[in-house]
Amino acid sequence: MSLATTMAAVIWAGVTCYxxxxxxxxxxxxxxxxxxxxxxxxxQRRLIEHSxxxxxxxxxxxxxxxxxxxxxxxxxxxxxxxxxxxVPLTLAAFGVIVRGSAFAFRKTVTATWQRRVFxxxxxxxxxxxxxxxxxxxxxxxxxxxxxxVGAGRxxxxxxxxxxxxxxxLAVVVCAYLAAVYLTADARRGGDMxxxxxxxxxxxxxxxxxxxxxxxGLLFLHQDAAALYHGLIxxxxxLVILSAVAGVVSLGLLYRRAFLTVxxxxxxxxxxxxxxxxAAQYPRLLDPGLTIGQAAADRPVLLATLVSLGAGAVLLAPxxxxxxxxxxxxxxx
Amino acid sequence: xxSAGSAVILAAGRVADPVAARSQMGFSLAWHIILACFGVxxxxxxxxxxxxxxxxxxxxxxxLARRWAKVLGVLFAVxxxxxxxxxxxxxxxxxxxxxxxxxxxxLPFAIEGIAFFIEAIFLGIYLYGWDRLPPRxxxxxxxxxxxAGVASAFFVVCANAWMNTPTGFTISHGRISHVDxxxxxxxxxxxxxxxxxxxxxxxxxxxxxxxxxxVAMLRGKxxxxxxxxxxxxxxxxxxxxxxxxxxxxxxxxxxxSYQPTKLAAMEGLTRTTKGxxxxxxxxxxxxxxxxxxxxxxxxxxxxxxxxxxxxxxxDAVPASDRPPLVTVVHLSFDLMVxxxxxLLALGAWLAWSWWRRREPPKTRWFLRAVAISGIAxxxxxxxxxxxxxxxxxxWIVYHVLRVADAVNPEPGIQYGFYAVMAIYxxxxxxxxxxxxxxxxxxxxxxxPQERDVQEYKIx
Numbered sequence: 204m205s206l207a208t209t210m211a212a213v214i215w216a217g218v219t220c221y222x223x224x225x226x227x228x229x230x231x232x233x234x235x236x237x238x239x240x241x242x243x244x245x246x247q248r249r250l251i252e253h254s255x256x257x258x259x260x261x262x263x264x265x266x267x268x269x270x271x272x273x274x275x276x277x278x279x280x281x282x283x284x285x286x287x288x289x290v291p292l293t294l295a296a297f298g299v300i301v302r303g304s305a306f307a308f309r310k311t312v313t314a315t316w317q318r319r320v321f322x323x324x325x326x327x328x329x330x331x332x333x334x335x336x337x338x339x340x341x342x343x344x345x346x347x348x349x350x351x352v353g354a355g356r357x358x359x360x361x362x363x364x365x366x367x368x369x370x371x372l373a374v375v376v377c378a379y380l381a382a383v384y385l386t387a388d389a390r391r392g393g394d395m396x397x398x399x400x401x402x403x404x405x406x407x408x409x410x411x412x413x414x415x416x417x418x419g420l421l422f423l424h425q426d427a428a429a430l431y432h433g434l435i436x437x438x439x440x441l442v443i444l445s446a447v448a449g450v451v452s453l454g455l456l457y458r459r460a461f462l463t464v465x466x467x468x469x470x471x472x473x474x475x476x477x478x479x480x481a482a483q484y485p486r487l488l489d490p491g492l493t494i495g496q497a498a499a500d501r502p503v504l505l506a507t508l509v510s511l512g513a514g515a516v517l518l519a520p521x522x523x524x525x526x527x528x529x530x531x532x533x534x535x
Numbered sequence: 536x537x538s539a540g541s542a543v544i545l546a547a548g549r550v551a552d553p554v555a556a557r558s559q560m561g562f563s564l565a566w567h568i569i570l571a572c573f574g575v576x577x578x579x580x581x582x583x584x585x586x587x588x589x590x591x592x593x594x595x596x597x598x599l600a601r602r603w604a605k606v607l608g609v610l611f612a613v614x615x616x617x618x619x620x621x622x623x624x625x626x627x628x629x630x631x632x633x634x635x636x637x638x639x640x641x642l643p644f645a646i647e648g649i650a651f652f653i654e655a656i657f658l659g660i661y662l663y664g665w666d667r668l669p670p671r672x673x674x675x676x677x678x679x680x681x682x683a684g685v686a687s688a689f690f691v692v693c694a695n696a697w698m699n700t701p702t703g704f705t706i707s708h709g710r711i712s713h714v715d716x717x718x719x720x721x722x723x724x725x726x727x728x729x730x731x732x733x734x735x736x737x738x739x740x741x742x743x744x745x746x747x748x749x750v751a752m753l754r755g756k757x758x759x760x761x762x763x764x765x766x767x768x769x770x771x772x773x774x775x776x777x778x779x780x781x782x783x784x785x786x787x788x789x790x791x792s793y794q795p796t797k798l799a800a801m802e803g804l805t806r807t808t809k810g811x812x813x814x815x816x817x818x819x820x821x822x823x824x825x826x827x828x829x830x831x832x833x834x835x836x837x838x839x840x841x842x843x844x845x846x847x848x849x850d851a852v853p854a855s856d857r858p859p860l861v862t863v864v865h866l867s868f869d870l871m872v873x874x875x876x877x878l879l880a881l882g883a884w885l886a887w888s889w890w891r892r893r894e895p896p897k898t899r900w901f902l903r904a905v906a907i908s909g910i911a912x913x914x915x916x917x918x919x920x921x922x923x924x925x926x927x928x929x930w931i932v933y934h935v936l937r938v939a940d941a942v943n944p945e946p947g948i949q950y951g952f953y954a955v956m957a958i959y960x961x962x963x964x965x966x967x968x969x970x971x972x973x974x975x976x977x978x979x980x981x982x983p984q985e986r987d988v989q990e991y992k993i994x
Contacts (some may be wrong), residue, residue, distance in 0.1 A: 214898060257663035260615055260655040268648045270622045275641020282634020285626025285911050286943040293951045296623040297958055303616030308969050352630045353944040387718075499638030500714040507645050507716075514649030521656045526830050528660060530669065 207486070207498035208424060210276040214269055215480050219263035222476060223380065223469050226373070228259045230381025233374065234404065236324065241315055241483075247437045249395055252310060254388045257529045260366060261522065263303070275507050277497045280487050285340070287355030291335040298332030301325075319477065330374055337373025339379065341366030344479060345427040345507050346489035350497075365419070365426040372415045376472055379408035383452070383468040387461040398461075405456050409468070416475065427519020429489070433482025441481055445474035539735025553942040556628040557948035560925065562952075563620055565917055567958055570614030572916065574654075575684040575733065577607045580768055582677035589670055595760040599767075601665075603744070606973060608662050613966055615655065628948065632931055632941035635711060639704045640694050642716035647690035655681040686737055689729045696724035699923065700793045700933050723793050726925075727786035734779040735916045739909075741772025742878065746909025749902045751974070766895060769905060772912070773882030780875055784837070790923075791838035794933060795847035796857060797926035800864040802834055804848045805825065811835045811846040816869055819861040858928040867921040874915035881908055 204212070231251045235291075238244030255262075274281040285292055301324050309321035330385060342348055342361040342390040349355050360366075382405035389397035434442055448471035455464035484493045581603045589597035620750075622644075626633050657679040664673060703719025704711050791798045798804075803814050803824035813833025817826040826925075832842035839846070849857050858864055881904050888896040895901060914983035925935055931941045 242965060260612065261652065261659055263615065264618070264648065264652045267619055267651060270626070271641060271644040271648045274626065274637035275645050276638070277636050278637030278641070281626055281637055282630040285623070285633070286630035286945055289627040289943060289945055289948070289951070292623055292627050293954070296620045296627075297954065298621050299623075299691055300613075300616040300958065300962070304613045304966070307612035308965060310611060311969055312972060352634050357945045357947060361941050383941040476946070499641070500712070503641065503714050503716045506642050509650070510642065510646050514646070514652075518649060518652055519658075521653060521793045525656045529620055 224262035226420035252404035295335035300327035341369025350382035438478035438482035441478035559952040572736040572739035577737035643693040742912040743909040745769035749905035871918040
């Protein structure tokens with residue numbers, strides 16, 4: 204594997220982590236939105252706040268990680284994508300700032316009306332952000348972002364069936380992951396009503412995610428033939444893996460194996476991302492920008508890889524401690 | 536090597552108007568940097584008072600630690616997301632810069648990403664682990680937040696330093712080659728600029744926090760909790776102020792060596808002059824500085840340590856390469872320096888009183904001065920950024936890439952700017968309102984008891 208491909212894989216691993224961890228935090232906001240009135244939804248909102256409070260900022264850093272490594276190692280890709288897709292990316296950025304601030308504010312205020320306003324802002328932006336990030340990803344996948352600064356069309360590039368569908372898929376997948384994770388958190392908290400609620404939501408969101416993904420393949424056939432071809436050839440094993448993991452997850456949810464289903468649900472989502480990567484490899488943008496052509500100079504790739512490797516030695520144990528600390532059942 | 540690249544690089548040919556993009560970037564940066572300062576400085580203050588609280592058992596220290604930690608939680612969250620916007624904006628607004636030079640200047644950002652991870656992870660552990668971890672362990676989990684915050688500031692400012700004194704690459708026929716990311720990261724401006732900014736962040740935090748308690752003391756709250764809340768951060772900031780003035784001088788002499796045109800704008804110096812005077816204040820129009828107070832030979836002395844040294848004026852470069860807003864650059868610089876000396880005087884006042892009587896000055900004027908010092912420190916920091924950023928115009932990368940060639944040429948960018956203005960206006964109001972609730976919702980009991988500390992929830 205060339206150095207450029209290695210760095211592309213590192214970025215994709217970052218995207219996967221952002222989807223699995225940051226995505227679930229967005230999904231928690233989705234369920235916060237649907238939790239109902241202040242009294243009825245109080246228990247759900249408390250669980251959501253309790254679950255994502257300590258970890259969401261760390262999970263959010265994956266987005267920054269992906270952005271900076273992308274502009275360092277594949278500057279031409281970053282320049283083309285962010286200039287053409289400035290509309291969805293700007294809207295996603297607004298979603299990011301509203302989500303994070305409103306969540307932090309809601310935790311600290313006590314008046315019901317204030318909690319309601321900040322809660323609504325937090326929840327709505329938790330849906331908007333993954334939609335626009337997903338739509339931007341869909342625009343790239345559908346080959347609607349040409350190489351070059353500002354070379355594509357600012358609206359038509361992402362406001363079309365495949366990107367919009369990818370945006371919806373992103374929202375549904377986030378909701379699915381969140382419901383799956385929250386079910387186990389609710390059981391650890393000992394509230395069986397909540398467990399039941401999130402179990403049903405996880406099942407429903409899982410079915411919906413599968414349906415959107417399968418329906419999306421039909422759109423791809425029409426709108427993004429190259430990607431479709433890649434998915435049913437090189438990407439096929441991963442597509443099948445995702446489908447199998449998705450079905451297994453539904454069974455595990457039904458049988459209340461709430462910890463195991465975290466792994467299988469995450470696998471189903473990760474496999475879709477890697478299927479897309481496999482389908483597109485080594486093309487990044489159409490027409491004609493490959494990983495090799497977009498890559499930075501070798502010393503840059505090497506310096507970045509070495510720095511990240513050194514950083515990982517600090518990061519991995521720290522992240523592990525963070526998750527373990529707050530997954531232990533404790534009084535706090 | 537330097538001036539060849541700019542015109543050739545942007546092949547797209549569409550010329551975009553960078554005003555909206557500059558306004559959006561400048562506005563969101565100026566907003567974020569205030570929170571970033573507290574993100575760097577506040578963890579240091581919090582772990583200091585927590586440590587004192589653990590060592591002495593003093594309830595006032597322990598309550599301060601809890602309250603500052605809660606404020607840190609809010610400020611860090613808003614700072615984290617307003618910082619994320621900046622990295623998206625770098626691409627969305629300055630695609631021409633990132634597409635070509637992203638690889639040259641990406642490395643410090645990549646390392647900053649790691650540092651930011653450490654900050655966010657340990658902030659989660661520190662804030663939410665307050666009652667879960669043993670006190671000593673909890674205190675230790677605060678250290679990585681502070682260290683990583685200072686490191687983040689260093690790495691991000693490395694990138695800005697590179698825009699001022701770009702190194703680590705070659706341009707030939709519009710192609711960038713021989714990229715050496717380490718040399719780009721450690722460019723001539725790196726050390727003075729990063730140290731200047733890290734000290735500024737610590738000073739903004741110190742004077743800023745002290746000013747909140749000065750206001751409370753002016754309203755009659757004179758208990759130990761409030762006195763310590765004022766004295767601890769103020770002492771820290773006062774100790775750093777003279778250091779900052781020396782570092783500022785170092786940074787200015789770096790500018791004199793590597794960005795003579797920016798120095799000429801900072802001083803309003805039109806013509807290249809031997810034995811140049813130092814000009815204080817005044818305004819610049821029709822190519823000259825009016826109404827300034829002049830100190831003969833002052834500039835040559837300060838910039839070159841030689842009263843007869845020649846200082847390059849604005850006329851050393853063609854008109855198209857000069858910063859257009861000389862008055863703004865000149866006054867921003869002078870005001871920043873003036874505030875710096877004002878803060879130095881405030882610190883000297885405190886030190887004198889402490890030396891004579893072992894207590895801070897008793898007069899209300901002292902509290903009033905401390906109350907203003909927080910806003911003054913923020914203003915000085917912002918004025919410094921205006922000096923360096925507006926003074927670099929019309930270049931985004933000094934003598935390499937023009938701002939106009941770096942901007943995203945897609946139509947409609949100005950709507951993003953309007954939306955940013957609207958969102959940040961709401962955000963400013965709500966952030967201030969939420970922070971004010973902290974001081975009101977939980978009044979400090981007249982005689983703080985253990986129970987009040989224990990029951991004060993961080994999260």
